[in-house]
Amino acid sequence: MNQQLNDYSQAVSQYIENLPKDGGDWLVAQRSSAAERFTEIGFPNAKIEAWKYTGIEGLLKQGFETTDKLPEFPEHAVLRQFLEEPVAGRLVFVDGVYQADLSTCDTAGITVGNLRSAMAASDRAVLEVIGSLSGMGDHGFAALNLATVHDGAVIRVTSETCLEQPIELLHVATKSAEGQALRSRHLIMLETGASANLIERYVALDDAAYFNNLVCEISLAAGAKLTHQRVQLESPRAYHLSDIHLGLQADAYYHGINAAVGAAWSRTLIHNRFTAQGANCELDGLYLAGDGQLTDFHLDVDHAVPHCDSRENFRGILHGAGKAVFDGLIQVREQAQKSNAHLYNANLMLSRHAEIDTKPQLVILADDVQCSHGTTVGQLDPQAVFYLRSRGLDEQRARHLLSLGFASEVIDRFENETLRLQLADVIRQQLQS
């Protein structure tokens, strides 16, 4: 392991060394600190509670490398299927590389661009925010992300702008992603009173094995409102790690709707520490895991100030030998009176070989609060299966319909109809295979 860490540290130093030094601000100081942080903490292991059920041996064994290899670019026609939705702005990344010609933004009040350009142009307004919500990284992968970040999205919505159409952040993985560690860092900033709908999608054109290592910082100024629809449909051999850090100012509202369906191994952390009153954070999520899949959601909501609301509703379907981990932590600090915090996690087990490790945690130190949490792990109701069969559906179809019904409570939360239909389709396909 130590040898492996040394190899990584050396590769990181090399990477920082090779950054273009002529012009621009390549965040060298932050990168170097993050590299030190990585050397200090290394990779997470099973002794760390948050990683107890989410092994990384398989991921490390793959030996994914950070290269600057450009993707073998797919036909535009193949990509077009992903670009049909009308949007206020769109950023497209292929194998982690920004595609300016596929990206659009001609809407007043928003700017979308990529982090690499911001670094090349020494854009202080962007660069100063990098790391402000995420820190250096709570685990080795996040530290590596900051140390060697290649590119990412930068989205800004100006004060009081209300967008009708969504902004889309699309990641496409191709076969040339094989063996690569892709690392992107996204920065979403909504100014005072702005309101937007962000679609973030991860799709694959091939079944390549790659590692998507992502950090996303989302900053909502006072009264800003963001609906964030996030769909992970990575390749079945892919590894996907997302750390999402939220910063909500007074009366800001964030609604995250998440679906994790693809990838062999995926982990999503959503972290929100309330630091201003009147903010509201709602998180919905759906995960599906079958043979050879592990999916993990970690939620960390910290009520550090009074008068904030949080609601979390996550549903999982486990089939075959699928494995899922759910860890939802809500902390309500002593001074955080009048907090509302509710957490719910439901799991549907379609097979005896599936596994779920679910851990809702509520730590409440204030006394005038409304909080609840609940977890269920269950199977399909035999009465319901019989009911459908008595109306002519065969058992398999009955089970699929009921499973989709279970998922629909979260699917229906997606505002975008295309996403809803696509998710229902993918779930149907996965359950049939």
Place this chain on the structure above:
Amino acid sequence: MMLSIKNLTANVDGKEILKGINLDIKAGEVHAIMGPNGSGKSTLAHILSGRDGYEVTGGEIHYKGQDLLSLETEERAQQGIFLAMQYPVELPGVNNMTFLRESMNAIRRSRGEEEIDAVSFMKLVREKADSVKLDQKLLKRSVNAGFSGGEKKRNEILQMVMLEPYLAILDETDSGLDIDALRTVSDGVNLLRSPERSMIVVTHYQRLLEYIEPDHVHVLSDGRIIRSGGKELALELEARGYGWLLEEAAA
């Protein structure tokens, strides 16, 4: 013959519930099965629909000439058997309209027919929902989830009129219904009456039979049919209760 039951015996949890049922139902006939609680009425209805948890220990059931007991639940439905349930199941997240359409198409596919197209389906379901006075809004909701007792029963009848079964079994459909709902449910049933369709109406009370006039009435007690007659038998039961019949049977 639509349905022929010969000397049917069945256990639930090792306990004998049906102790030799004999019943013949011709196409076009409506049979009422009455009897006190615990007599085996619902057990019989469930066995006909293929529900798990019932062990048939003897006898035969023939439906349109074939061995019914060898058919899976969905095959029975595909071949035209419909059970309107006493306690319709709630299916959270399963859209009522999707459910109806899936059912209709499953039955059509099994018969080698084309699936119904979306436009024709919508037209049909709206029209049929009106005919059973089911609020159109409930079509867009999850199946039975949060429906009142009456709405659930109307929804059962809607399924029945959509699926047009050959043999409809109504298991205590009248329980928990007010007079208005009872009338609507009965109207739905009467609408379906035809020379090629048969019905079994399982009920505890005579009340339902004021609206659905049976051709034959059978009284089930302790797992046996102890008396069969015409619709006047139901009236007699209404006037005299079950006691005299049970005493006669015991004598």
